[in-house]
Amino acid sequence: MKKTLLLWLLLLGFMGCAGPDFDLIIEGGTVIDGSGKDRFIADVGVKNGVIAEIGDLSEKSATERVDATGLVVAPGFIDIHSHATSGSFGDSDIAQRPDAESYVRQGVTTAMGGQDGSSTLDIGAFLDSLEVHPSAINIGLFIGHGSIRATVAGEDNLPVTAEQMSEMIQLVETAMFDGAFGLSSGLEYTPGAFADTAELVELAKPVAAKNGLYISHIRDEGGRLLESVGEVIEVGRGSDARVQITHHKLIGKSRWGGAAASLALLDEAGAEGIDAASDQYPYTASSTGLTILFPNWSKDGGFEALVQRLNDPETRQQIRSEVIEHINIERGADPATIVAARCDFDASFNGKSLADILADRSLPVTVEGAADVAIELVSAGSCSGVFHSMSPDDVETIMLHARTGISSDGGIPAMNEGVPHPRNYGAFARVLAYYVREKGVLTLEQAIYKMTSLPAKQLNLKDRGKLSAGMVADITLFDPSTIQDQAKFGDPHHYATGVHSVWVSGISVLKSNVMVGNRPGKGLKHAKN
Numbered sequence: 001m002k003k004t005l006l007l008w009l010l011l012l013g014f015m016g017c018a019g020p021d022f023d024l025i026i027e028g029g030t031v032i033d034g035s036g037k038d039r040f041i042a043d044v045g046v047k048n049g050v051i052a053e054i055g056d057l058s059e060k061s062a063t064e065r066v067d068a069t070g071l072v073v074a075p076g077f078i079d080i081h082s083h084a085t086s087g088s089f090g091d092s093d094i095a096q097r098p099d100a101e102s103y104v105r106q107g108v109t110t111a112m113g114g115q116d117g118s119s120t121l122d123i124g125a126f127l128d129s130l131e132v133h134p135s136a137i138n139i140g141l142f143i144g145h146g147s148i149r150a151t152v153a154g155e156d157n158l159p160v161t162a163e164q165m166s167e168m169i170q171l172v173e174t175a176m177f178d179g180a181f182g183l184s185s186g187l188e189y190t191p192g193a194f195a196d197t198a199e200l201v202e203l204a205k206p207v208a209a210k211n212g213l214y215i216s217h218i219r220d221e222g223g224r225l226l227e228s229v230g231e232v233i234e235v236g237r238g239s240d241a242r243v244q245i246t247h248h249k250l251i252g253k254s255r256w257g258g259a260a261a262s263l264a265l266l267d268e269a270g271a272e273g274i275d276a277a278s279d280q281y282p283y284t285a286s287s288t289g290l291t292i293l294f295p296n297w298s299k300d301g302g303f304e305a306l307v308q309r310l311n312d313p314e315t316r317q318q319i320r321s322e323v324i325e326h327i328n329i330e331r332g333a334d335p336a337t338i339v340a341a342r343c344d345f346d347a348s349f350n351g352k353s354l355a356d357i358l359a360d361r362s363l364p365v366t367v368e369g370a371a372d373v374a375i376e377l378v379s380a381g382s383c384s385g386v387f388h389s390m391s392p393d394d395v396e397t398i399m400l401h402a403r404t405g406i407s408s409d410g411g412i413p414a415m416n417e418g419v420p421h422p423r424n425y426g427a428f429a430r431v432l433a434y435y436v437r438e439k440g441v442l443t444l445e446q447a448i449y450k451m452t453s454l455p456a457k458q459l460n461l462k463d464r465g466k467l468s469a470g471m472v473a474d475i476t477l478f479d480p481s482t483i484q485d486q487a488k489f490g491d492p493h494h495y496a497t498g499v500h501s502v503w504v505s506g507i508s509v510l511k512s513n514v515m516v517g518n519r520p521g522k523g524l525k526h527a528k529n
């Protein structure tokens, strides 16, 4: 009897030495759990990288306690459209800047790359390389339709053969097996633009088979917006995949006010049982290569082929007249709305609009002159642009829709290089500062839902995007009264402020406004069902 008692005492003593109840308790914060439900005051206990308990933990012990009084405790934000992985692994933003400070300071803990139809074809190798060279945030990938098509069928405007089609399907299947979250398309870019809807339906079928997502930069965000949204819904109908209109927007001043019709298509699709959603970055300007001003036929065969066509006087005239037409219709006939963001061949263009460049040369600011400058810049090499072409009302209309999440469409820019779109530094913070605090378009609960649970659901990402027991401890702690995007058009290289602390898998990456230097981010693999 005595012996048993002694054993029990020893066991109890041993348990007492097993350490504190939690690794971390975030105390007394306002918990907004990502589900969209109302906020509540509670402590959040983290153990072994997982949220262990939410409630009154004042009696519990912890290795570290963080006072969150007056701050919001939310799930780490998920950027469902990121360019952090653009380029091959060695060149990508996340490889070059693995601390991902522009993201961390916005509270983003997961970025989804491989967007707009462009990705590495070897998803498995990219994810493996993240284990060797980890980053501060989690990275997941889509397989890009345009990259697959370029590899299998080249960059020409041709339908794919049956043989090429089966090769492309095989590449999607392999990517899904290796952990891709789905298929991305960029149908406004070549060679993605050369695909018909049937090709996309076939390629989305292996995505649907693994419960993945088809995410599309649609064919036309201006005059043919509704047809283009309809095509994505058609891919959902034909393949049974969940589908997403990424960076949902309406371009072209003459069409402003038309966003509601596009959202209505998503509602109709939903009523039909097609799981269709969208995401959005909170700005009235877009950003992409200046070649977006050029007709697709001129880009058939790739960049060299475009330059060759420009060298032929007659073809050049035809291209020029279509660029003029594009600027007239899509860009409100205003050369000031088209701004060079980064021209690798000559940094002096960076930050200047086509109107500025014409004025610098003492030339009249006309659409024709702007087309000539655009042709000159594109011929000279790689040049990205910022395009001011959306209406603030349409941005709000799209944001308010229940099926619209928040994304950045940005990457992790090199500080002070070029004049990139401010979304790279501020998209998430801007929603919380401008659209929640200043304008009251969204409640904090709605905004956080759109940054966490909604994208997690679209991604079939089951262990992130919500603050509840058992979820991975990706956590953002921010001050709702001060959070602010600091990046501006023309002056973008400023980190967002007001995010207090960030944890990824329970490991601190930002602590009381200071970057810690830890890199606990994971290469995320899509669940195999």
Ligand SMILES: [Zn+2]
Residues within 6 Å of the ligand: 116, 186, 217, 247
């Ligand atoms: Zn895009």
